[in-house]
Amino acid sequence: MRPIQRLRDVARESWTxxxxxxxxxxxxxxxxxxMCAAVLLTSGRTVGAQQAVLTTIESSSSRAIAxxxxxxxxxxxxxxxxxxxxxxxxxxxxxxxxxxxRNGAFDGAGTPVALRLAWSDDWTALxxxxxxxxxxxxxxxxxxxxxxxxxxxxxxxxxxGVAYAIVGPMDVPxxxxxxxxxxxxxxxxxxxxxxxxxxxxxxxxxxxxVAPLAAAVPGVLGVADPSKVAVSTSPDLTSLRDLVxxxxxxxxxxxxxxxxxxxxxxxxxxxxxxVMMRRKDFGRRRAxxxxxxxxxxxxxxxxxxxxxxxxxxxxxxxxxxxxxxxxPLPGWTYTTxxxxxxxxxxxxxxxxxALIAARRQPIVELRVP
Amino acid sequence: xxxxxxxxxxxxxxxxxxxxxxxxxxxxxxxxxxxVTGPSGSGKSxxxxxxxxxxxxxxxxxxxxxxxxxxxxxxxxxHLRAHRFGFVFQDAALDPTRSxxxxxxxxxxxxxxxxxxxxxxxxxxxxxxxxxxxAEAKPGQxxxxxxxxxxxxxxxxxxxxxxxxxxxxxxxDLASADVVISALRTQADRGAAVVVVTHDPAVVAxxxxxxxx
Numbered sequence: 001m002r003p004i005q006r007l008r009d010v011a012r013e014s015w016t017x018x019x020x021x022x023x024x025x026x027x028x029x030x031x032x033x034x035m036c037a038a039v040l041l042t043s044g045r046t047v048g049a050q051q052a053v054l055t056t057i058e059s060s061s062s063r064a065i066a067x068x069x070x071x072x073x074x075x076x077x078x079x080x081x082x083x084x085x086x087x088x089x090x091x092x093x094x095x096x097x098x099x100x101x102r103n104g105a106f107d108g109a110g111t112p113v114a115l116r117l118a119w120s121d122d123w124t125a126l127x128x129x130x131x132x133x134x135x136x137x138x139x140x141x142x143x144x145x146x147x148x149x150x151x152x153x154x155x156x157x158x159x160x161g162v163a164y165a166i167v168g169p170m171d172v173p174x175x176x177x178x179x180x181x182x183x184x185x186x187x188x189x190x191x192x193x194x195x196x197x198x199x200x201x202x203x204x205x206x207x208x209x210v211a212p213l214a215a216a217v218p219g220v221l222g223v224a225d226p227s228k229v230a231v232s233t234s235p236d237l238t239s240l241r242d243l244v245x246x247x248x249x250x251x252x253x254x255x256x257x258x259x260x261x262x263x264x265x266x267x268x269x270x271x272x273x274x275v276m277m278r279r280k281d282f283g284r285r286r287a288x289x290x291x292x293x294x295x296x297x298x299x300x301x302x303x304x305x306x307x308x309x310x311x312x313x314x315x316x317x318x319x320x321x322x323x324x325x326x327x328p329l330p331g332w333t334y335t336t337x338x339x340x341x342x343x344x345x346x347x348x349x350x351x352x353x354a355l356i357a358a359r360r361q362p363i364v365e366l367r368v369p
Numbered sequence: 370x371x372x373x374x375x376x377x378x379x380x381x382x383x384x385x386x387x388x389x390x391x392x393x394x395x396x397x398x399x400x401x402x403x404x405v406t407g408p409s410g411s412g413k414s415x416x417x418x419x420x421x422x423x424x425x426x427x428x429x430x431x432x433x434x435x436x437x438x439x440x441x442x443x444x445x446x447x448h449l450r451a452h453r454f455g456f457v458f459q460d461a462a463l464d465p466t467r468s469x470x471x472x473x474x475x476x477x478x479x480x481x482x483x484x485x486x487x488x489x490x491x492x493x494x495x496x497x498x499x500x501x502x503x504a505e506a507k508p509g510q511x512x513x514x515x516x517x518x519x520x521x522x523x524x525x526x527x528x529x530x531x532x533x534x535x536x537x538x539x540x541x542d543l544a545s546a547d548v549v550i551s552a553l554r555t556q557a558d559r560g561a562a563v564v565v566v567t568h569d570p571a572v573v574a575x576x577x578x579x580x581x582x
Contacts, residue, residue, distance in 0.1 A: 005483075006481060009484065010478070013478055016467070016471075020464075020466035020467065021466070280462075281464060284458075284464065285475075285479070286447070287421070287423050287456060287458075287462075288450065288456060288475065288476050288479060288523075289447055289448070289450040289451025289452070289454070289479035289480065290451075290478075290479045291443060291444050291447035291448070292443050292444070293444070294447075294478075294479065361423070363418045363423040363424055366458065366462060
């Protein structure tokens with residue numbers, strides 16, 4: 001007989017055996033369902049909250065590194081090429097000094113807004129088209145409101161009479177939210193030799209990469225006097241991320257292991273009870289030619305059926321409870337992993353009863369009244 | 370000619386100071402039905418379990434087709450039980466949770482045979498034993514005589530070369546006993562060695578020979 005056919009026959013026989021003893025089957029299912037539900041409703045809920053917090057912490061605003069450079073340092077926009085060559089850089093932008101501009105329609109009156117010349121190799125990350133001649137500025141909603149521009153287009157003038165066409169509104173990315181109201185005039189990198197920058201914003205690909213990147217960036221600036229460079233990050237958020245991932249993760253793992261361990265013991269006890277109740281059954285099977293390994297296989301397959309059904313039912317009930325109560329869900333990876341772990345735990349707990357059943361003398365068991 | 374089954378100086382004791390069998394020898398040839406008789410407690414059933422490789426002898430050997438097999442590892446003995454032997458237990462030993470048909474087909478899994486192919490043979494046996502109409506009934510719903518005939522169907526399904534039957538007619542009426550003995554006789558005629566433990570003189574009379582314990 002082919003191995004697949006053999007496996008199918010064992011699976012079929014174990015399924016039939018499971019439902020021939022519905023009480024023990026339902027008990028085992030309830031144990032595994034309880035195991036999954038308990039883990040999902042406790043550490044699973046924690047994992048959901050942890051993932052929600054980590055998602056917030058991993059946002060681009062917390063991964064941003066702001067490098068402020070004294071205007072006298074003479075840092076040029078071409079520094080971006082050197083910064084982008086560093087590992088772990090998701091995005092980098094360079095900005096010139098802020099210059100006040102006012103709505104061109106108000107003839108020098110109106111509320112001033114700080115305009116910065118800006119350079120970057122990746123404008124699409126900001127939702128901005130590639131710069132043309134550099135005389136177009138994109139404005140956020142706040143900047144448009146402050147300028148008094150309605151309809152998303154207008155013009156602005158510097159005190160020196162330099163005119164910019166204003167378009168907007170732009171979506172302000174997380175790493176630039178500290179610059180609101182944001183008004184940027186994207187500049188082509190070519191021909192920027194005469195410009196200097198005072199602010200460099202670098203976004204790391206991960207929160208964990210912020211610290212090493214912040215340490216590396218000053219080294220590629222080429223500024224001789226380090227006192228003219230100030231690097232700032234969100235160290236508190238990075239620490240918080242490590243705290244959340246570490247402490248909540250450890251709590252969740254400990255609780256999960258405790259629940260799995262307790263459930264494994266209960267499943268093993270039920271398994272031993274099943275073996276004692278079905279002594280005559282196993283004795284008959286052994287007497288009629290079932291090998292010890294087949295008895296072990298049948299019992300483990302039977303436990304696996306119960307565990308799969310129990311894990312599915314318990315997980316579904318727990319996820320439904322979490323969804324109804326508005327708690328964050330732990331995600332499919334966690335839930336599937338837990339179901340697999342619960343099934344494996346139940347099967348492992350079934351090994352001892354299965355070995356006990358397989359090693360009994362067939363004729364002694366058959367003579368049980 | 371090498372006997373299909375032999376006991377060679379077979380000894381067994383459940384307790385150290387109470388030997389049940391001491392140096393017992395016998396041969397069982399293909400085509401014959403042998404009755405094992407003796408008073409209660411003389412070890413008839415134990416002898417059958419020893420010959421059926423369900424117990425290990427404390428001395429001597431069980432020999433199948435010339436090969437001592439009692440010291441084989443579990444897998445080897447289970448393989449022989451599944452492929453060479455057919456057992457009929459005193460109390461039928463059916464699974465009360467399964468249908469009659471499923472009980473008869475139980476050993477298919479242990480032999481690794483095709484269930485679909487075995488179904489036809491099971492049907493033939495059930496018809497021959499007069500239990501085909503109860504195929505979907507549970508063992509608790511059939512009479513003692515029918516249960517014993519069902520157990521015989523299960524024993525004969527794999528066309529075993531050796532059939533061991535422990536009091537197969539013990540609780541049966543004459544008609545049922547006749548069906549059982551006839552079926553055992555037919556299996557012997559197909560080339561099997563059949564060993565029957567019995568108290569019943571009528572059964573002994575229909576066997577080829579008797580062995581007393």
